Amino acid sequence: MSSEDVPEPVEARPWTAEDGPWPAVTVYPAADRPALWVWSAGRWRRGEVYARQIWRPSARWPQGRLVYQVSVDLRGDALVRLALYEWPQPGLRVEPGESET
DSSP states (O other), rough: OGGOOOOOOBBBBOOOOOGGGGOOOEOOOGGOOOOEEEEEEEEEEEEEEEEEEOOOOSSSSSTTTTEEEEEEEEESOEEEEEEEEEEEOOOOOETTOOOOO
């Protein structure tokens, strides 16, 4: 798949009580945040992972979910925002040398 064929990732919505048990959340300290690359506006943009949420299996999500909270400049205009993304998606990539867990 070439970069031109990569769809932009779909943002996830925040957890609510209707989603089942509270997710397990890992918050990364500012000095040690992993990177996640996000395909947006025709190029890969490097973001910092603030948190990883593991949603436990429930009636709504029988397999559970893995959601990352990422700080990223989606348009290249220096406006950095927080976004939630469910993993995996073609428009998300792990920083080389880092694992997805």
